[in-house]
Amino acid sequence: MKIKRIDHIGVIVNDLTAAKGFFRDFGLEVKGEWEMEGDLMGYAVGLDDVKVSCVGMGAADGQTWLELIKFHSPSDEDIQQPLANTLGIRHIAFAVEDIEALIFKLKTKGTYIFSEIQQYEESFKLCYVRGPEGIILELAEEIK
Numbered sequence: 001m002k003i004k005r006i007d008h009i010g011v012i013v014n015d016l017t018a019a020k021g022f023f024r025d026f027g028l029e030v031k032g033e034w035e036m037e038g039d040l041m042g043y044a045v046g047l048d049d050v051k052v053s054c055v056g057m058g059a060a061d062g063q064t065w066l067e068l069i070k071f072h073s074p075s076d077e078d079i080q081q082p083l084a085n086t087l088g089i090r091h092i093a094f095a096v097e098d099i100e101a102l103i104f105k106l107k108t109k110g111t112y113i114f115s116e117i118q119q120y121e122e123s124f125k126l127c128y129v130r131g132p133e134g135i136i137l138e139l140a141e142e143i144k
Helices: 016-026 039-045 099-108
Strands: 009-012 029-037 051-058 065-073 092-095 118-120 124-130 136-142
Touching: 016 029, 016 051, 016 065, 016 099, 099 124, 099 136
Parallel strands: 009 065, 092 136
Antiparallel strands: 029 051, 051 065, 118 124, 124 136
């Protein structure tokens, strides 16, 4: 048995349009949009009466796949914004080029930037940003 790769990351959102716009502004491309519902979907996620809308987004090179998922039913009315130290999966890290230009672009779109760009030793420039619904991205540019 061998694990080949992480296939995709699923992110549950309440406002699918805002999340899609954020990741498009970030630089990902919409690769597909679809809806799912019914017994098989409910069985797969362990919920009853499931109906979802999904947007698949990816990098131009095809090696990154992010699924944004909006549950129409059942809904979760008590969405909380987690802190950076909350247990569980807390951020998605992206290797980027020209972090300064990307941060400038995201700031002009109103994205919340945790801090200015920091340099980690002589290896990386790092910055954290928060997108819609508390989605945290770590941006890392390798210093060559």
